[in-house]
Amino acid sequence: MMEWAKKYGKVFSVRMGPETVILLQGYEAVRDAFSRKSAIFSGRPHVPTFDFMNDRGLLVLEYGSAFTAQKNFTMQYIAHANNEKHVNGEVDALLRYIREQRVDERKVAWGEFSDILNEMLVEHKTTYRKDRTRGLIDAFVHKITEKENGGQNLFTEADLLPSLLTLYFTGSDTVSLTLSWGMLFLLHHPAVCKRIQDELDREVGKSRRPTLVDRQNLPYTTAALMEVQRLNFIAPISGPHKVRRTVNFRGYTIPEGTTVLANQWSIMMDEEKWPNPQQFDPSRFLDEFGNVKKNVAWIPFSVGKRSCPGEVLARQEIFLMLTALLQAFSFRSPDGEALPECVGKTGSLYVCPDFNVCAVPRF
Ligand code: HEM
Numbered sequence: 051m052m053e054w055a056k057k058y059g060k061v062f063s064v065r066m067g068p069e070t071v072i073l074l075q076g077y078e079a080v081r082d083a084f085s086r087k088s089a090i091f092s093g094r095p096h097v098p099t100f101d102f103m104n105d106r107g108l109l110v111l112e113y114g115s116a117f118t119a120q121k122n123f124t125m126q127y128i129a130h131a132n133n134e135k136h137v138n139g140e141v142d143a144l145l146r147y148i149r150e151q152r153v154d155e156r157k158v159a160w161g162e163f164s165d166i167l168n169e170m171l172v173e174h175k176t177t178y179r180k181d182r183t184r185g186l187i188d189a190f191v192h193k194i195t196e197k198e199n200g201g202q203n204l205f206t207e208a209d210l211l212p213s214l215l216t217l218y219f220t221g222s223d224t225v226s227l228t229l230s231w232g233m234l235f236l237l238h239h240p241a242v243c244k245r246i247q248d249e250l251d252r253e254v255g256k257s258r259r260p261t262l263v264d265r266q267n268l269p270y271t272t273a274a275l276m277e278v279q280r281l282n283f284i285a286p287i288s289g290p291h292k293v294r295r296t297v298n299f300r301g302y303t304i305p306e307g308t309t310v311l312a313n314q315w316s317i318m319m320d321e322e323k324w325p326n327p328q329q330f331d332p333s334r335f336l337d338e339f340g341n342v343k344k345n346v347a348w349i350p351f352s353v354g355k356r357s358c359p360g361e362v363l364a365r366q367e368i369f370l371m372l373t374a375l376l377q378a379f380s381f382r383s384p385d386g387e388a389l390p391e392c393v394g395k396t397g398s399l400y401v402c403p404d405f406n407v408c409a410v411p412r413f
Pocket residue numbers: 108109110121216217220221222224225228284285288289290291350351352355356357358359360361363364
């Protein structure tokens with residue numbers, strides 16, 4: 051695709067089966083469409099894989115007032131929830147597993163998960179009280195009841211299960227793959243790993259776990275995690291967007307209903323934005339004083355109205371998980387085992403290759 055972009059420019063179309071699809075290359079084209087003309091480029095075409103969601107849940111919901119209300123609600127809920135407490139529960143389980151090889155049996159198949167969620171919903175609804183919020187389900191039910199009290203029909207009973215399934219579906223593999231890629235990059239770059247550990251030892255010490263408040267004192271660690279997200283490409287191509295009305299874009303007329311895809315890979319590998327883009331180099335996110343330096347092209351969560359509502363949570367999870375692991379252990383490949391190259395398998399997500407790792411307690 052990047053080769054095609056050299057020949058055809060930052061905006062070109064390809065025929066995919068019966069459909070003509072527009073491909074956007076590079077940060078500026080994606081920003082212009084998804085952010086500056088967001089209201090036009092934020093439709094969602096029909097994706098048959100998600101038919102079981104009945105056109106509900108943020109990922110598939112068409113752009114409009116219900117989408118906006120539900121997206122704002124989700125982002126506000128995530129921003130105010132005690133994510134740190136929940137993630138720390140997961141970190142405890144992982145550290146226990148590594149230290150004692152004790153597995154918490156929590157793996158469930160997708161179908162079973164849906165059944166479990168359904169049971170939770172029934173349980174929550176029967177014990178629901180207007181004056182308390184035990185979690186996301188209660189918060190969503192409050193919204194449904196508000197509507198019954200005369201508001202608009204933006205949150206319905208029918209939205210509840212698809213919304214929960216969507217958050218589970220979009221929020222689990224994305225984060226766990228990022229953590230796997232992070233570990234693989236760090237194994238390939240022991241000097242980076244050592245620098246993170248030195249920073250953690252200096253700023254946090256060994257008597258307590260890193261917390262979200264520590265992030266401001268850990269610029270190198272923050273930069274390394276940003277570099278992991280720049281290079282891991284877990285979402286190399288954006289989800290499909292739909293043009294909601296005919297638009298003139300960068301000299302082309304794009305008809306209403308056309309599907310548009312952003313090549314995220316082309317953004318993160320743009321040599322003008324990132325010198326030596328293939329190289330894993332956290333220092334590209336640091337200024338001369340060692341503070342974190344932003345780069346507008348760092349958009350692993352995309353931009354605009356269809357950008358990721360889970361960004362805050364995902365970044366918290368990645369930070370808490372990886373720093374807890376690096377504080378507690380040094381990691382290396384098992385003797386005699388070669389580390390796989392940082393080349394993944396492409397699907398809807400870019401999947402990290404399997405590898406084994408030895409965790410050696412640091413204290
Ligand atoms: C490292 C982790 C993650 C990455 C890199 C990521 C990336 C993305 C990207 C690039 C999109 C935009 C796709 C598009 O253009 O249509 C997206 C959408 C979405 N993400 Fe994430 N995501 C992550 C974690 C999460 C988490 C933890 C949640 C939920 C708690 C989540 C929920 C969603 C949802 C619901 C959408 C659809 C939004 C919409 O259609 O408006 N994501 N994500």
